[in-house]
Amino acid sequence: MPEPGANVAQANKLRERALGLLARREHSRVELSRKLEQAGYPVEEIRPLLDAFEDKKWLSDQRFAESYVADHRARAGSVKLAYDLRQRGVSDAIIACVLGDNRDTELERARSVWQKKFGTPPNDAAETARHIRFLQSRGFTPDIIRRVIRQSDDAIS
Structure with a gap:
């Protein structure tokens, strides 16, 4: 049987890892989840953490999409930007909203x-x-x- 403090320590490591990734740049929810899973954290612990991050506005697909488009629009058209955002798990509604601002x-x-x-x-x-x-x-x-x-x-x- 694992020690009770081990779960708390694991949760703290997960939280710190997620915050560290978000401190470097914006991430979509899917992208952040994927990175945390690849680091070996269990999905059942990742989901509630990301829900809490979204509630606190620390994680936002809308903000990620706006940031991504701002960083990449000088080199890419809307078709490529939309494809890249979809690959990162951003919804079509958010993509349409963000790219609609850049059509002109x-x-x-x-x-x-x-x-x-x-x-x-x-x-x-x-x-x-x-x-x-x-x-x-x-x-x-x-x-x-x-x-x-x-x-x-x-x-x-």
Whole structure:
């Protein structure tokens, strides 16, 4: 039979580990749970701790999503950002809310990413395809990509 103090010590270690992770950066609930499970803490102890953290507003998927988008929006389009957030367990409602605030800057961001990588309009169909593939890999929508490529062509006309 384990000592009564052992459970308290284990709970304190779990709490300290979770707080340490949150002190470094925002985490989604799923992401934090995954990290704690990988560290060997039992799921039945993690769940109530994360519930308490959410009640105290120490853990928030909304705040995580806002932080993640702010950190990554200069390099990625809304499609990639939404995918990355889903992979981290953020709900579609939160994703729509957070990315809805950034829709107006999507074209400017795509232009900036394209300009930084290429700087000059494509010369032929093969090069155009390469530019398109690059912007697709960064998670920009087909409409945004068409507009960036079209505007780059108009710039040399």
